[in-house]
Amino acid sequence: MVSKKLQRVDFIFDCAGCEPIEVVKKALKMTREEVVSSIIESGLKGRGGAGFPTGMKWKFAKDEVADTKYVICNADEGEPGTFKDREILDVVPNKVLSGMAICAYAIGSKEGIIYLRGEYNFLLKKLNAQIDEFNNSLSKIGLDFAVSIRSGSGAYICGEETALFESMEGRRGEPRNKPPFPTKSGYNGKPTVINNVETLVYTAMIINMGVDEFKAVGTMDSRGSKVFSVSGDTPKAGIHELELGLNVADFVEEFGDGDTKAVQVGGASGHCVPRKLFKETIIGFEGIPTGGSMMIFNSTRSMFNVLNDYLEFFAEESCGQCTPCRIGTQQLIKGIEHVKKGQMPSEYLDQLIKLTETMKIASKCGLGQSVANSFSSIVTNFREEMIY
Amino acid sequence: MSKIKLTIDGKKVQIEQGKTILDAAKKINVKIPTLCYHEDLCVAGNCRVCVVEVAGSRALQASCAIPAQDGMEVRTNTPKVRNARKDIIAMLVSEHNTQCTTCYRSTNCELQTLSAEFNIDNNRYLSILKPNIEVDRSSWSIEKDDSKCVRCQRCVRTCSELQHVNALTVSHKGKDMKISTFHDLPLKDVVCTNCGQCVNRCPTGALTERRYFDEVWEAIGDPTKHVVMNTAPSVRVALGEMLGYPVGTRVTGKMVTAMRRLGVDSVLDTDFSADLTIIEEGTELLVRLKKALVDKDDTIKLPLLTSCSPGWVKFCEHLYPEHLGHLSTCKSPQQMFGALTKTYYADKKGIDPKDIVSVAIMPCAAKKFEANRGEMKDSGFQDIDAGLTTRELGHMIKQTGLNFLELEESSYDSIMGESTGAGVIFGATGGVMEAALRTAYEIVTGKEVPFENLNIIPVRGMEGIKEAAIKIEGALPEWSFLEGVEMKVAVAHGLINARIIMDQIAAGESPYHFIEVMACPGGCIGGGGQPIPTNEAIRKARVAAIYEEDMNMNLRKSHDNPAIKTIYKDFLKEPLSHVSHNLLHTTYRKRQHY
Numbered sequence: 001m002v003s004k005k006l007q008r009v010d011f012i013f014d015c016a017g018c019e020p021i022e023v024v025k026k027a028l029k030m031t032r033e034e035v036v037s038s039i040i041e042s043g044l045k046g047r048g049g050a051g052f053p054t055g056m057k058w059k060f061a062k063d064e065v066a067d068t069k070y071v072i073c074n075a076d077e078g079e080p081g082t083f084k085d086r087e088i089l090d091v092v093p094n095k096v097l098s099g100m101a102i103c104a105y106a107i108g109s110k111e112g113i114i115y116l117r118g119e120y121n122f123l124l125k126k127l128n129a130q131i132d133e134f135n136n137s138l139s140k141i142g143l144d145f146a147v148s149i150r151s152g153s154g155a156y157i158c159g160e161e162t163a164l165f166e167s168m169e170g171r172r173g174e175p176r177n178k179p180p181f182p183t184k185s186g187y188n189g190k191p192t193v194i195n196n197v198e199t200l201v202y203t204a205m206i207i208n209m210g211v212d213e214f215k216a217v218g219t220m221d222s223r224g225s226k227v228f229s230v231s232g233d234t235p236k237a238g239i240h241e242l243e244l245g246l247n248v249a250d251f252v253e254e255f256g257d258g259d260t261k262a263v264q265v266g267g268a269s270g271h272c273v274p275r276k277l278f279k280e281t282i283i284g285f286e287g288i289p290t291g292g293s294m295m296i297f298n299s300t301r302s303m304f305n306v307l308n309d310y311l312e313f314f315a316e317e318s319c320g321q322c323t324p325c326r327i328g329t330q331q332l333i334k335g336i337e338h339v340k341k342g343q344m345p346s347e348y349l350d351q352l353i354k355l356t357e358t359m360k361i362a363s364k365c366g367l368g369q370s371v372a373n374s375f376s377s378i379v380t381n382f383r384e385e386m387i388y
Numbered sequence: 389m390s391k392i393k394l395t396i397d398g399k400k401v402q403i404e405q406g407k408t409i410l411d412a413a414k415k416i417n418v419k420i421p422t423l424c425y426h427e428d429l430c431v432a433g434n435c436r437v438c439v440v441e442v443a444g445s446r447a448l449q450a451s452c453a454i455p456a457q458d459g460m461e462v463r464t465n466t467p468k469v470r471n472a473r474k475d476i477i478a479m480l481v482s483e484h485n486t487q488c489t490t491c492y493r494s495t496n497c498e499l500q501t502l503s504a505e506f507n508i509d510n511n512r513y514l515s516i517l518k519p520n521i522e523v524d525r526s527s528w529s530i531e532k533d534d535s536k537c538v539r540c541q542r543c544v545r546t547c548s549e550l551q552h553v554n555a556l557t558v559s560h561k562g563k564d565m566k567i568s569t570f571h572d573l574p575l576k577d578v579v580c581t582n583c584g585q586c587v588n589r590c591p592t593g594a595l596t597e598r599r600y601f602d603e604v605w606e607a608i609g610d611p612t613k614h615v616v617m618n619t620a621p622s623v624r625v626a627l628g629e630m631l632g633y634p635v636g637t638r639v640t641g642k643m644v645t646a647m648r649r650l651g652v653d654s655v656l657d658t659d660f661s662a663d664l665t666i667i668e669e670g671t672e673l674l675v676r677l678k679k680a681l682v683d684k685d686d687t688i689k690l691p692l693l694t695s696c697s698p699g700w701v702k703f704c705e706h707l708y709p710e711h712l713g714h715l716s717t718c719k720s721p722q723q724m725f726g727a728l729t730k731t732y733y734a735d736k737k738g739i740d741p742k743d744i745v746s747v748a749i750m751p752c753a754a755k756k757f758e759a760n761r762g763e764m765k766d767s768g769f770q771d772i773d774a775g776l777t778t779r780e781l782g783h784m785i786k787q788t789g790l791n792f793l794e795l796e797e798s799s800y801d802s803i804m805g806e807s808t809g810a811g812v813i814f815g816a817t818g819g820v821m822e823a824a825l826r827t828a829y830e831i832v833t834g835k836e837v838p839f840e841n842l843n844i845i846p847v848r849g850m851e852g853i854k855e856a857a858i859k860i861e862g863a864l865p866e867w868s869f870l871e872g873v874e875m876k877v878a879v880a881h882g883l884i885n886a887r888i889i890m891d892q893i894a895a896g897e898s899p900y901h902f903i904e905v906m907a908c909p910g911g912c913i914g915g916g917g918q919p920i921p922t923n924e925a926i927r928k929a930r931v932a933a934i935y936e937e938d939m940n941m942n943l944r945k946s947h948d949n950p951a952i953k954t955i956y957k958d959f960l961k962e963p964l965s966h967v968s969h970n971l972l973h974t975t976y977r978k979r980q981h982y
Contacts, residue, residue: 177453320565327479
């Protein structure tokens with residue numbers, strides 16, 4: 001695998017030559033099939049972390065026959081270390097809305113909802129004004145689609161798409177069993193496309209710039225660019241849009257403080273990359289996919305504390321309904337504490353890694369499944385820090 | 389319905405679209421262990437014990453929750469599956485209070501069984517049991533011990549889907565997630581109807597009935613006390629399940645013998661007071677109809693609702709307090725029995741009522757609460773001193789070391805031990821209605837109900853709400869106002885169905901004259917105090933046994949019961965008399981909503 005050089009891109013925040021409502025008009029000149037096939041052709045994968053091909057999601061929803069379909073923008077940005085969606089919604093909300101409108105046209109939906117993280121309620125006033133204006137513009141160009149906002153109450157799990165539906169329907173935020181998948185039965189049991197904020201902007205950009213220009217960026221597996229939220233021991237904390245496919249070494253060279261010992265790619269639910277693997281680790285779907293969180297740790301950091309913090313976060317934010325996630329997270333915390341204090345032998349760490357394997361394959365949703373990522377990568381690469 | 393084909397462990401299976409992998413596996417006798425799954429409830433997929441491998445999926449799938457799909461290849465017994473299941477069970481054990489030897493559900497606990505099957509020897513994980521969990525013993529009927537809870541949410545699903553009560557709910561998330569009540573209030577202060585359906589579906593000892601058998605043992609051992617036990621109709625068709633008999637076996641005679649061997653002084657039959665209820669309630673219905681139809685009294689509340697099921701009564705008090713006037717003022721058979729035990733029975737036997745301990749063996753958890761309602765002291769003493777469940781009686785019999793299977797059969801004592809088939813069928817949904825119609829129709833027309841062998845088939849069966857209409861023809865002169873009237877009746881069981889009936893009444897749209905409601909699915913045979921497990925097949929088997937018992941009785945109409953005739957002649961004088969009113973009727977009250 002060959003990595004790409006670090007290259008800055010500016011599709012998301014650049015406003016030159018992109019009037020969002022004009023992009024929608026552009027889409028309306030295409031057939032619904034053409035819109036969907038453009039997104040498929042672009043190779044765009046969801047930017048929320050799971051990386052499902054966006055065009056396929058739209059196609060499934062388009063092919064469903066139903067009286068009502070929904071387009072939902074997932075703005076429940078809860079992953080530790082991620083703050084890109086906030087910025088996108090603050091700076092270029094119209095681009096998000098145009099992505100939703102294009103999707104609505106493609107799948108035949110009349111109603112769009114932004115599920116906004118409760119902590120981002122300070123954006124509400126401004127966003128609502130933008131939405132009113134946008135809805136008006138849509139009716140002027142003859143697209144029967146309107147967007148509204150639903151405010152979340154601050155549970156990490158509600159970013160999981162089916163838990164998000166439950167929350168929107170007024171119930172406790174717990175993931176549903178899949179199948180049925182949202183494109184068949186989502187919000188209110190209707191076909192629903194749910195996309196991350198950033199993904200929706202990229203769909204609009206693909207329509208605007210054309211598939212070829214988008215495809216020229218990134219790699220075979222990871223098309224396009226990605227907005228990264230960079231935090232931790234870095235002089236350049238903040239939001240940076242980079243071409244996908246770069247390796248961690250180049251990333252660290254640009255963003256590190258010269259003493260980086262590890263990079264947590266993908267937030268608490270992502271993988272921890274130690275210095276010795278910087279060069280060979282590609283950021284992208286061929287390597288480590290990420291929702292955008294990049295946490296940089298230098299040598300002053302205790303990886304035990306880092307892991308412990310992550311686990312406490314998960315033990316807190318699990319919905320608690322399924323056994324592997326609810327109990328597994330607690331076992332992992334208690335387990336590493338016992339090993340650290342010498343109350344359990346260090347071999348117990350191997351038992352715990354096996355436990356994360358069970359969590360990975362037996363948990364109901366992505367939360368419990370991804371705890372294994374940070375746990376096994378930190379415990380494997382920084383084992384001595386777990387013991388002494 | 390279209391069929392799909394899949395393979396499970398290499399075997400081909402064909403099943404209807406929409407069925408789960410678990411359903412398909414059952415069809416070919418592949419057993420997949422489950423915990424949060426229950427046949428009566430919607431799918432959850434919470435516990436993950438039932439995970440299987442599906443070709444093409446990276447993660448394991450919960451077989452209870454995933455629809456079977458055409459061409460699916462499922463493997464239920466691979467190293468990956470076995471290891472995951474063992475891990476999951478071990479995790480549940482690590483969160484659990486594992487003092488199995490002191491648990492009421494020991495040997496009848498699904499977690500215990502799974503742990504044994506998977507051999508969770510010396511649990512490999514650290515205990516994460518929360519310290520200082522207090523057992524909620526606030527309710528007269530139900531105890532909740534969170535230290536034994538596996539968070540499967542069966543109780544929550546029971547309370548919301550089956551009963552539509554929603555007293556139990558999930559609160560908090562992650563490590564703090566638990567089954568709770570509104571504001572975490574004690575069970576006695578929330579909308580809980582004490583129906584005990586949650587108890588029947590709890591896989592462990594987290595929810596149990598509050599037990600009173602130690603007090604009863606003490607009374608039995610006290611020579612100054614005269615202990616009277618009476619058994620509800622549905623106990624006799626369910627008790628056997630705990631003592632070595634197949635589901636649906638009638639064990640009436642052996643049960644009576646066993647109770648005598650426990651040392652109780654008199655073994656009587658609640659069926660007697662069920663017959664009495666029919667006379668009182670049937671008369672109440674006819675009086676209400678007369679007042680409404682002849683006297684045009686518009687304060688009369690119709691339809692009349694039965695009041696035998698204390699869970700149902702409490703449900704009404706919580707959720708439809710403005711419609712309590714529809715409830716029959718008749719006490720339930722249990723409470724009628726209690727009131728008479730300490731008056732009529734005491735007098736006949738020459739025993740001071742203060743020395744009588746009246747114990748009711750009930751299929752019900754709510755009966756415990758009912759026994760302790762403040763107003764149930766019309767005899768001057770607490771009418772019923774202890775309401776025990778079928779399960780508690782089963783335990784008492786086991787504690788005596790009796791070989792139940794070998795016991796000889798015997799009959800109930802007298803007085804108040806005589807009953808009819810009409811009393812027996814109180815145990816099944818529709819039974820009260822059928823018994824009431826057998827009597828009411830005959831009072832009005834002088835003839836038997838126009839059904840073959842008195843079997844009023846339309847009110848039988850497991851449908852949620854059953855309806856029937858009987859046209860009254862040839863009414864006797866004093867009931868001539870009912871001539872040609874089509875009596876419309878309905879039967880509802882399970883509180884979700886009760887809600888439908890009540891919403892109709894609240895909207896002023898109820899087409900019925902008389903409605904039987906039972907809080908529990910299937911009626912008392914599915915009561916919250918019956919042997920665990922429960923499911924539709926078990927309930928049906930118990931119902932069949934109830935009707936079989938009825939058919940075997942010489943007398944099948946309440947008003948034919950000679951003991952009933954005697955008690956009216958000697959004591960009560962007539963239905964709805966002053967004495968009846970004092971001892972056998974009661975009042976209701978509004979209760980809060982949460």
